[in-house]
Amino acid sequence: MFSAPRQTEHRGEHDDLLSAGLGLDGLRAALPPAFADPAHPTAAELRRRALWANWRGIADLAVGGGYGEVYGSVQRVEGREYSAYATVPGAHQPHRVLAQVPDAFDAGKRCLVVAASSGSRGIYGAIAVAGAWGLPKGCAVAYTDKGAGTDYFDLDAGLGVRADGTIGQPEDGDLAFVPSAAERAAAGGIAFKHAHSRDNPEADWGRHVRQAAQFGLSALDRAFPQQAPFTWANTRVIAVGISNGGGAVLRAAELDGEPWLDAVVAGEPNVYVDGARPLYDYTTEAALLMPCALQHKPLAAMPAAPAGAAADAYCAYAAANGWLGEGMAEASNEARAEAAYRRLRDNGWSDAALRAGALSVSFDLWRAVAATYASAYGRYAPAAKRAGKGPDQPWLPFAYAAADAAAQPPTARPAAANERAAWWADASGIPPGAGVQLFAPPAGDPAQALAPLAGLRALWTGQGGDGDAAAGLAAAHRRVREGIAATRASAPRKGVPVVVVHGLDDGLIPPAFSSEPYVAMARRAGAQVRYWQVRNVQHFDAFLGLPALAARYQPLLPYVYAALDRVEAHLADGAPLPADATIDTGLRAAGQPLQAPQLAIPR
Template structure:
């Protein structure tokens, strides 16, 4: 058995993967309870690491929460620069990844309230420990990372475990968990849940090492795909061949296990275990779905509470995200011509200009009736309403049309659900650096060096585009989207393969004694509330589970897009409710006489003027 390198070193060495394919048992000791933590049997689990553990210190001009940038640095429009653009240091890559992930999730615009009356960007000194972990049966690892603040209270240990939102990298939940936990002295454990920004250049044979730098296959890479004859760029969510979404709960659990292992190494005299350490799981979007899946892991006493924001979660009898996404990608561009009062983005005019082309294409394919664009748009609009979309979700969904997000999600998720490798996409899609005419080209050193920090985990973005082999005028993306939709509605081996992957995602019930708070915006246009949290909560509450549910009016999916003036005038952020729910859960765990929040439909009052707490009406 390989032992875990000491975490007392500022930089623990990382050996090749072949030296670490061993199971590292957790020595989980029963000990004294922290205040408010119920005594339960410790979990007899193992943690498999496939790398060494890298430790680093973050103090002085650096810190855990903002990498030394502070609120002003996070608000800066330009990313933190690399001294050598082609060869950034691990410190530079980390700082830029933290900047990128903060800006991709939180509303940091002056007047939005962040850092004024909710959230925190205060400097938090401490240490980080990171490694690659492998869930049983998986081909590819997921990243796990523990942020351990210097103010960590070993007498009353607290760990918040968080899963990245979307397909983001290991810092993809830093603005969700870090601002609430780190200033309180709680450690934060993160997982990228088998996705992330560990892109692999198939032509140069280069990937991403544990420290975020570009490296060859002789190093321990965070993702190393089966290459075959494929060219371009591979990334873990699409090409791991693991269907990582089916293991989201186990990814979260392993991050919590890694936290205990790291704490026991950092404080060898303490003996941390799940019996004496409070563990709260939190996430939003896909991260919210991940922590709800973790809540199902029953009978092991490892988790004290869960807070899930806008969760992508699916239960029997509801529509799957892949179904919604492929339907929206095809119909919504046309349908929005029949929807009044759409929010405006910088790409709205371009999207609306192409909408009549989509209407005509669908009419030619007998999906919509013959006639003019107005008639076709009305038919597409009615079809979406009939399939369960709300008017509020359609309006907010316009953002995903503008930014071509429906197609980006469908392309990646089809590959993931079908467990296809690089170059095997059933609809002929690939990923590569691109020329202005969208033709594939070789990636440049500077582009490759920034992927880990700048990427969102799903192209297009960070210099990586979608290569569509069916791309043709006049409706350029139609043929590819029809193929993606047929993987859900059609027949054949590929459709069966994708649907089998989706079937593996069905969520069950949370543990019977586990407090859960779910928060979701009624106007969510990406993960509509009617298809996700509402049926999950109804199922859980009908089974007698302790689930509280906040439905927030005038809240959509993306806090970061409140930087757009029209969105700020229409919508409120969701993160303040997530932090408030964490406050209420922690108070209840400290003192069970403090009640958990009641379920509520929350009326809000968005406005273009500076946001105040009163406008959010957060339950107290």
């Protein structure tokens, strides 16, 4: 199951498990930790920088935001890390697993926290969720990147990421992600595991989590041989994750076989159940309609502007394609915006989710997510070389390559050595970002520019094209739909307590499409599920460093930590599980620090 094992020590003044010695002040630094040689950073330098990037990508570390003072911890925790690749049977590519074992591991309670990275992040993508809670308590923590992560592969140079994060060749034998020889010969630009593994990793998220937990037990055996074996029967295992990581731990809770999991806490989970809307459906809808709908006056107060093509171009395109109803082709932009808003509301979006969804519009996140997931669900290879004209898949017309971020329009070019060297530490797992751009075919007008988004939507609806194009769409539609169907969740095993925590203002994974139908399904099956719904909380804690957002929203992480506390007390002392709650938070005045009473955490 496991290969390429590594063990490293993290002690002393300038290193530890939680922050690589940076501490809260170092994590707050505006610039990442530097590499002595930017083209050839050491494994230790890459790890430190990856921890810096992943803390900042998940938690609100801004002064006054409350982290480390009102909630959370970045205290020094010394210990060892064990890492390896794990492979799900039948998969083309492995996923990374990592176990952090503190020197102060509490042998009396034998606790293992297992977590999956949020989003498509690398192996440290849950450090602020699981590590920050479990390591200071003397628990070991095991992680998985769940088949995604930042192990990018430069198809032009034939270089990828080794087990220690440095750059190497396929011949080295320990790369985390290697496209096949045929794919490397046919494709150009950059491939990344979530989109191009050909495995549809989301279908195996639960198995990834269980394998990470198994690796965690084996790491404890190695760390404390006198107390081995560590088993499901004598070690308490709690799974936790947020966003995609939250969906992954819920999928782990449903697995058959030997009982292994004692409890689950899932924050803002991306989870799909029968009868609900999957992520790909509402993402592709939002990509096309939300930039227009956000111009509707009741929503216009959100301090974020649509990115890319002007909002009126989205409105015109939607009207021309009949998505806004009859008579909209000649209507005013104001009327089109209202029609787009009504369409989204009718399809389940709340005003709170639409306002927060403006963040995803501003950061071009809907397009990035839709393109990545379409490739993953369809198990597509990287884009074939066509003299810069884009990939061969007409319904997936996107390619990835290095580009200068400041260039307008961005132009694809070969990646430089210093860029490749930083991908593992700096990237989020879904381009654009870290110097990698997402490219669509060149467009001469707004309609051409938006057509690729319509192509992504057509992969869900199956509507579009004619003749041979219609036949090709039908095949691609079936392929993507089959991939989505493979991600459908089932109820957790009976006897496994589950706490779901979700912000009611979430604009990326609205609870109406995810947590709400999951909780209802699980309860119909007799599962032991509790549900906290938190007002004034959206999806991205890390954005709360922006003053306008800090005055509007509260962070999610305090509620995830509190739910973990309550689950731990239930398992250890028989305390009751938390009751369902709709939590009415307070808000900060502009420029004022977060105060504990404003969180209104249930007691």
